[in-house]
Amino acid sequence: xxxxxxxxxxxxxxxxxxxxxxxxxxxxxxxxxxxxxxxxxxxxxxxxxxxxxxxxxxxxxxxxxxxxxxxxxxxxxxxxxxxxxxxxxxxxxxxxxxxxxxxxxxxxxxxxxxxxxxxxxxxxxxxxxxxxxxxxxxxxxxxxxxxxxxxxxxxxxxxxxxxxxxxxxxxxxxxxxxxxxxxxxxxxxxxxxxxxxxxxxxxxxxxxxxxxxxxxxxxxxxxxxxxxxxxxxxxxxxxxxxxxxxxxxxxxxxxxxxxxxxxxxxxxxxxxxxxxxxxxxxxxxxxxxxxxxxxxxxxxxxxxxxxxxxxx
Amino acid sequence: xxxxxxxxxxxxxxxxxxxxxxxxxxxxxxxxxxxxxxxxxxxxxxxxxxxxxxxxxxxxxxxxxxxxxxxxxxxxxxxxxxxxxxxxxxxxxxxxxxxxxxxxxxxxxxxxxxxxxxxxxxxxxxxxxxxxxxxxxxxxxxxxxxxxxxxxxxxxxxxxxxxxxxxxxxxxxxxxxxxxxxxxxxxxxxxxxxxxxxxxxxxxxxxxxxxxxxxxxxxxxxxxxxxxxxxxxxxxxxxxxxxxxxxxxxxxxxxxxxxxxxxxxxxxxxxxxxxxxxxxxxxxxxxxxxxxxxxxxxxxxxxxxxxxxxxxxxxxxxxxxxxxxxxxxxxxxxxxxxxxxxxxxxxxxxxxxxxxxxxxxxxxxxx
Numbered sequence: 001x002x003x004x005x006x007x008x009x010x011x012x013x014x015x016x017x018x019x020x021x022x023x024x025x026x027x028x029x030x031x032x033x034x035x036x037x038x039x040x041x042x043x044x045x046x047x048x049x050x051x052x053x054x055x056x057x058x059x060x061x062x063x064x065x066x067x068x069x070x071x072x073x074x075x076x077x078x079x080x081x082x083x084x085x086x087x088x089x090x091x092x093x094x095x096x097x098x099x100x101x102x103x104x105x106x107x108x109x110x111x112x113x114x115x116x117x118x119x120x121x122x123x124x125x126x127x128x129x130x131x132x133x134x135x136x137x138x139x140x141x142x143x144x145x146x147x148x149x150x151x152x153x154x155x156x157x158x159x160x161x162x163x164x165x166x167x168x169x170x171x172x173x174x175x176x177x178x179x180x181x182x183x184x185x186x187x188x189x190x191x192x193x194x195x196x197x198x199x200x201x202x203x204x205x206x207x208x209x210x211x212x213x214x215x216x217x218x219x220x221x222x223x224x225x226x227x228x229x230x231x232x233x234x235x236x237x238x239x240x241x242x243x244x245x246x247x248x249x250x251x252x253x254x255x256x257x258x259x260x261x262x263x264x265x266x267x268x269x270x271x272x273x274x275x276x277x278x279x280x281x282x283x284x285x286x287x288x289x290x291x292x293x294x295x296x297x298x299x300x301x302x303x304x305x306x307x308x309x310x311x312x
Numbered sequence: 313x314x315x316x317x318x319x320x321x322x323x324x325x326x327x328x329x330x331x332x333x334x335x336x337x338x339x340x341x342x343x344x345x346x347x348x349x350x351x352x353x354x355x356x357x358x359x360x361x362x363x364x365x366x367x368x369x370x371x372x373x374x375x376x377x378x379x380x381x382x383x384x385x386x387x388x389x390x391x392x393x394x395x396x397x398x399x400x401x402x403x404x405x406x407x408x409x410x411x412x413x414x415x416x417x418x419x420x421x422x423x424x425x426x427x428x429x430x431x432x433x434x435x436x437x438x439x440x441x442x443x444x445x446x447x448x449x450x451x452x453x454x455x456x457x458x459x460x461x462x463x464x465x466x467x468x469x470x471x472x473x474x475x476x477x478x479x480x481x482x483x484x485x486x487x488x489x490x491x492x493x494x495x496x497x498x499x500x501x502x503x504x505x506x507x508x509x510x511x512x513x514x515x516x517x518x519x520x521x522x523x524x525x526x527x528x529x530x531x532x533x534x535x536x537x538x539x540x541x542x543x544x545x546x547x548x549x550x551x552x553x554x555x556x557x558x559x560x561x562x563x564x565x566x567x568x569x570x571x572x573x574x575x576x577x578x579x580x581x582x583x584x585x586x587x588x589x590x591x592x593x594x595x596x597x598x599x600x601x602x603x604x605x606x607x608x609x610x611x612x613x614x615x616x617x618x619x620x621x622x623x624x625x626x627x628x629x630x631x632x633x634x635x636x637x638x639x640x641x642x643x644x645x646x647x648x649x650x651x652x653x654x655x656x657x658x659x660x661x662x663x664x665x666x667x668x669x670x671x672x673x674x675x676x677x678x679x
Contacts, residue, residue, distance in 0.1 A: 062521045064679045083677075088523035096514030102329045103322065114318040115522045157518075 010073070011165050011196035012038040012061060017070035019056050019219075030056040031067070032219035038198055038212075043191050045210030046200040047302065053219040054200040055095055058169045061198070062092045075164055088116075091163030093154050095170040095200075101143030105134050108142050109156055116161030126193065127156040130186055148179025155186065166190065168199040172206065184209045204303035215306055222309040227302060234300040234308065236260070237276050240268040243285070243293035252288045256281065263307050270304055315524055319532035326506070327536055337502065341494040341544045342551060348486035349556045357383055359443055361408040362400055364391045371417035375428070375454050379410065384446045401433050408432045408443045476561075476645050483556040488640035489613030491548055491571070492633035495541055496578045496607055501599035503537050503582030508595045517679065526677055534579050541575045561647030570643065570657060574636040577660050580667035581632075587674040607633040635659050 019031040031053040038044040046054045059065035061074055063083035072079045074086050099108050109131070113120050124131075130152050137145065142153060151171055158166060168187075172180040184206065187197055191211075199210065207213050208227040215222045215230070223230060243249045250269055253262045258280065260272045273281065278295050285293050327334055361379070365372045380387050388406060391397060400406045411429040413419065420426035430447055432440035456469065477484045507530070510516040519529050545568065552558045560567060581603070589595045608614050610624060611633035617625055628634050635656040642648040642656075650657075 059517075059679060062517075064517060064520060066678060087521050090521065092518060092521045094514050094517040096517070100322070100326070100513075100515065103325055107322070107325065111318060111322050112518070114315055115519065115524050117315070117523055 010037045011040045011042065011075060012036075012044075012198060013073040014057070014061075015071050017057070017060060017067045017072055019053075019060060019065065019067050029219050031060070033070075034219070034221055035070075036214055036221060036224050038196060040196050041191065041194050042211045043187060043197045043199065043209070045207055045213040046198070046216055047202075047204065047207045047213050047306070048200075048216030049202055051218075052216040054216060055169055056219075058092075058094070058167050058198070058200065062090060062167055063087060089164055091158040091161065091166040091195075093158040093166075093168045093171055095173065099142040099150065099154055099157065102141060104139050104141055105145070105153055106138040108153060109160060112157040113160045118161045120160065123160055123162045126162055126190075127159050129189060130156050130159075146179075148175050148182070151175050151179065151183060152186075155183070159190070163195065165196040165198070168197065170200050170202065172201060172203065180206070204301065204306060207302040213302070215302075215309060217306075217310055223305075230302065230305050231300055234305055236272040236300075236308075238298050238300045238304055239271045239273070239278060239281075239295055240265075240298045241271055241281075241285075241293060241295050242268045243290045245290070249285075249290060249293065252285065252290070256284055261308065261311060263304075265303070270298075270307075272308075316528055316532050319524075319529070320535050323506070323532060323536040327540065337498055337540055338543065338547070340497070341490065341548050344494065345487065345490045345548055345551050345556070348490055349483045349552070358386050359384060359407045359439075360388055360405060361385045361410060361443070361447070362388045362391045362397065362406040364394060364397065364409065364411045365389075365416075366414050367412055367416040367418075369415075369417040371420055371426070372412045375410075375412075375451060378450050378454055379447065382446065382450055384443070397431065401431075404433075406433070407439065408447060410447060481556075481558065483552060483558045484641075484645055485613065487548070487552040487556065487558055488637045488644065489611070491545070491640060492574070492611060492613065492636050493604065493607050494544055494548065495571070495575055496581075496603055496633060497599075498544060499537055499541050499575050499578035500582040500585065500603055501596060502540075503534055503579055504585035504589070504595040504599055505592050506537070507533050507583065507586035508589055508592050511590055512592055520677065520679070526675060530583055530671075530675070534583065537582075538575060538579060541578075542572075545571050545575075558644075560644050562643035562649065566650060566653075567640065567643045570636070570639045570653065570660075573657060573660050573664070574632065574639075577632050577636075577664040577667070580664050580671060583671045584667045584674070587671050587676070606631045610634065611637050613637055630663075632660055632663055 014037070015035050017031055017034045018029070021028045021030055034053070034057065036044075046052075046057065048054055056065060060067050060072055061079060063079050063086050066080065074090060077085050077089075079086060100111070103111065109120055109127075113123075120127075134149060134153055134156065137149070142150065145153065155168075155171065158168070172183055175183065180203070187199065187209075191197060201207070208231075210227060212224065212226050213230070214224040225233075241249065241253060246264075246267075246269070250262065250264055253259055253269055253271055258273045258275050258277070260274050262269055262271045271281075278297070281295060285295075327337070363376055363379075365376065376387065379385050385408075388400075391400065391409070394411070397409050397411070400409070409429075409431040411431065413427045413429075416426050416428075428451060430444050432444050434440040474480055510519065520526070549560070549564075549567075553560060582599070585595055585598050589598065606627075610617070610620075610628040610631045612628070613633070617628050617634065620628065639653045639656045639660075642653050646652075
């Protein structure tokens with residue numbers, strides 16, 4: 001086992017993985033020819049909307065699903081042939097994971113520690129940061145915890161056996177912004193302990209917290225790179241436009257002949273132009289009868305990149 | 313080993329913390345046994361019958377007194393004419409009418425032939441014939457008493473003896489039936505639900521991605537319900553012996569042994585159901601409709617198997633409860649030993665093996 005680790009520097013490797021589900025007459029391609037690798041000690045993010053195929057990839061990597069085609073390795077072990085070994089060394093937090101609601105915080109953690117042949121005491125240092133926050137409530141039933149607390153407990157349970165690699169399927173979905181922030185800080189700390197982390201999320205703002213990300217859509221990976229690189233490769237000036245009448249502004253912007261792309265982003269519309277000339281746009285909008293509008297150049301985010309990639 | 317122990321303790325936490333389910337698990341057998349033992353029973357007791365006695369003489373009085381002193385009948389003397397009989401049946405006041413002919417004693421003593429008419433409400437045919445039988449045997453008894461006084465040359469006396477259950481107690485059928493039903497309910501339904509629950513909650517995913525072997529997961533799901541079943545067996549047997557007055561004729565160890573065999577069969581059936589379904593609701597429906605119904609209908613508990621159409625008799629062979637009820641009756645009531653029930657034990661053992669084999673084949677180590 002020691003030797004093998006030296007041979008494989010990649011924590012995870014996928015090659016041409018295909019997974020289809022057949023429901024009655026139609027078949028759905030959940031994962032379509034996906035290849036990527038995760039380096040050891042890296043936080044790798046799978047970013048994409050619901051139905052992009054993230055969960056299927058997690059299940060293939062944790063040996064819970066068999067891929068139709070392709071090969072995958074986790075820490076050098078084949079997911080099909082060496083599933084037993086993989087199951088004892090990975091930490092996995094499924095998206096649907098909900099702990100045992102009628103067990104207390106401590107009982108949950110103790111249960112998962114024992115299932116993985118370890119004890120809380122043995123690996124306490126690993127979960128200490130997270131678990132300390134939970135300790136005041138350790139006799140409380142898991143069902144009575146808040147969403148953020150539940151996710152922290154779930155993370156502790158996935159971590160308690162000191163896995164070399166951690167698979168977290170949408171760990172922050174349904175969690176408040178503060179807890180989400182804390183959760184990511186914990187992941188950073190785990191990374192410093194040498195644990196490789198594969199995490200999926202549909203929150204684009206979390207993407208830049210990963211070392212590298214794969215942008216996924218409809219079972220395919222559109223792009224894999226460092227978040228900063230992806231943003232840098234945006235290659236266009238991005239403008240945020242807002243006005244008193246946001247809805248009419250969107251139709252007008254989309255009707256503007258120089259518009260390359262325009263999407264509604266909360267309280268602003270993000271716009272790229274074929275010929276980069278904000279002044280012309282200014283005139284166009286004034287002529288269109290918008291008086292209270294504001295055009296400002298902004299830095300593109302991951303979501304802008306995602307939208308741009310989706311169009312291609 | 314420690315994994316198994318912890319897992320079992322976790323299962324007990326689930327069971328013990330869900331008060332309502334626990335009350336049902338432990339209370340249901342007691343309530344059911346008491347209901348079937350006391351309230352719902354096929355025994356005929358204190359049935360309302362009417363007597364139309366126009367002759368009002370010593371002989372009719374004697375017969376009426378005899379009927380009244382038996383524990384089967386409550387006598388309603390309010391009828392004064394034959395027109396009232398049908399009305400009494402129609403408004404459901406009486407189950408049986410006993411009508412004496414006019415001048416009953418005179419006819420009896422002088423022409424040696426007096427007539428009593430028995431009219432029964434046959435909307436419930438079993439009850440009607442039971443009541444008629446009871447009434448005529450009481451009347452026959454009176455007649456033989458008369459005959460004792462002046463000996464007739466030729467008489468045939470029938471003497472009846474009800475073996476194994478001389479008092480014709482309902483408990484003798486309800487106890488084995490309730491045992492078969494309760495054990496199936498707890499072992500099969502609760503195990504399948506508790507395994508499927510892990511799938512539904514998503515915790516099964518974690519358990520699969522753990523060093524714990526799937527067989528261990530199943531084993532630790534099964535053991536708690538096995539123990540709960542044993543507790544229930546104890547309470548059912550204690551109740552039936554001390555409250556319902558149904559003694560255990562045979563070896564109690566043999567009785568417990570065959571019961572454990574039946575529990576194992578029910579548990580493996582529960583595992584089988586859990587491999588076939590993904591939702592708690594489906595598991596419950598399959599257990600209830602697919603198992604409870606056959607147990608009640610085809611096990612010989614509610615309806616005698618011998619009276620069923622051939623096709624149902626054939627189907628009844630695959631109902632484990634049928635064999636279990638036969639074994640319980642043999643050991644508990646007839647006091648038979650292993651030699652008398654080896655065939656049934658083998659059948660249940662074989663069924664268990666088949667259920668387990670299919671479950672192992674079907675158990676998914678992946679999602």
